[in-house]
Amino acid sequence: MRTVLDHGYIRTVNTMGSDLDVVNAARVSFDKEAIELSEKDHKLISYLVKHKHDAVFRHCAMTFEVYAPLMVARQWYKHAVASSHIEDQMGWNESSRRYVTENEQFYIPAVSEWRAAPDNKKQGSGDVLNQYYGAKYTRRMQLLVKEAHELYLEALADGVAPEQARLLLPAYSMYVRWRWTASLNALLHFISLRLDSHAQQEIQLYADAIFYEVKDAFPITTTEWLLNR
Numbered sequence: 083m084r085t086v087l088d089h090g091y092i093r094t095v096n097t098m099g100s101d102l103d104v105v106n107a108a109r110v111s112f113d114k115e116a117i118e119l120s121e122k123d124h125k126l127i128s129y130l131v132k133h134k135h136d137a138v139f140r141h142c143a144m145t146f147e148v149y150a151p152l153m154v155a156r157q158w159y160k161h162a163v164a165s166s167h168i169e170d171q172m173g174w175n176e177s178s179r180r181y182v183t184e185n186e187q188f189y190i191p192a193v194s195e196w197r198a199a200p201d202n203k204k205q206g207s208g209d210v211l212n213q214y215y216g217a218k219y220t221r222r223m224q225l226l227v228k229e230a231h232e233l234y235l236e237a238l239a240d241g242v243a244p245e246q247a248r249l250l251l252p253a254y255s256m257y258v259r260w261r262w263t264a265s266l267n268a269l270l271h272f273i274s275l276r277l278d279s280h281a282q283q284e285i286q287l288y289a290d291a292i293f294y295e296v297k298d299a300f301p302i303t304t305t306e307w308l309l310n311r
Contacts, residue, residue, distance in 0.1 A: 088192075095146060107137070144263070157282060159174065179245070192220060
């Protein structure tokens with residue numbers, strides 16, 4: 083398990099395959115199979131990555147449990163909804179506030195974590211916000227979350243349906259938990275996009291954690307992907 087932000091984490095649940103499976107997916111074209119990795123196989127993986135023979139990376143997959151603020155989850159979910167099952171092999175199952183009515187947690191940026199708007203006024207962030215404003219919005223958010231959470235619990239106690247009571251919770255800062263299954267090809271694509279400096283900082287932190295888990299499971303493929311893409 084790797085911790086991210088104040089309460090978040092990613093945890094590898096399952097891993098299917100290895101660098102050897104990548105090699106054998108390629109070698110089956112010549113009715114060949116390797117028993118263990120050699121230097122020749124390392125060069126083959128480098129060639130496959132460099133020339134975008136991505137199909138061989140779809141025979142391996144990983145499943146993660148992720149706990150992150152909803153604003154991160156909704157960015158992440160684009161990788162599932164914008165792909166087809168055949169193309170990227172994505173699976174996504176998320177906890178629901180229709181059924182779960184306890185263990186609410188919220189991401190509240192620390193005083194030094196608030197960022198200014200970028201100079202171009204478009205997507206992304208600028209420099210760290212002045213400490214005065216950082217302190218102001220951390221405190222205001224703490225009060226907002228406290229009041230909303232108390233109102234949510236009061237609504238449940240009054241018999242309001244959980245699927246409606248959840249409307250009272252601050253959505254984008256609330257942590258949600260989900261399981262995400264993706265092929266090695268999709269994982270490497272996710273890492274490439276979300277480790278980019280233009281990605282939102284919070285999802286960059288999660289992508290970094292995913293990167294190290296994928297690298298532990300597929301060290302040669304991951305290294306070659308980052309070097310050649």
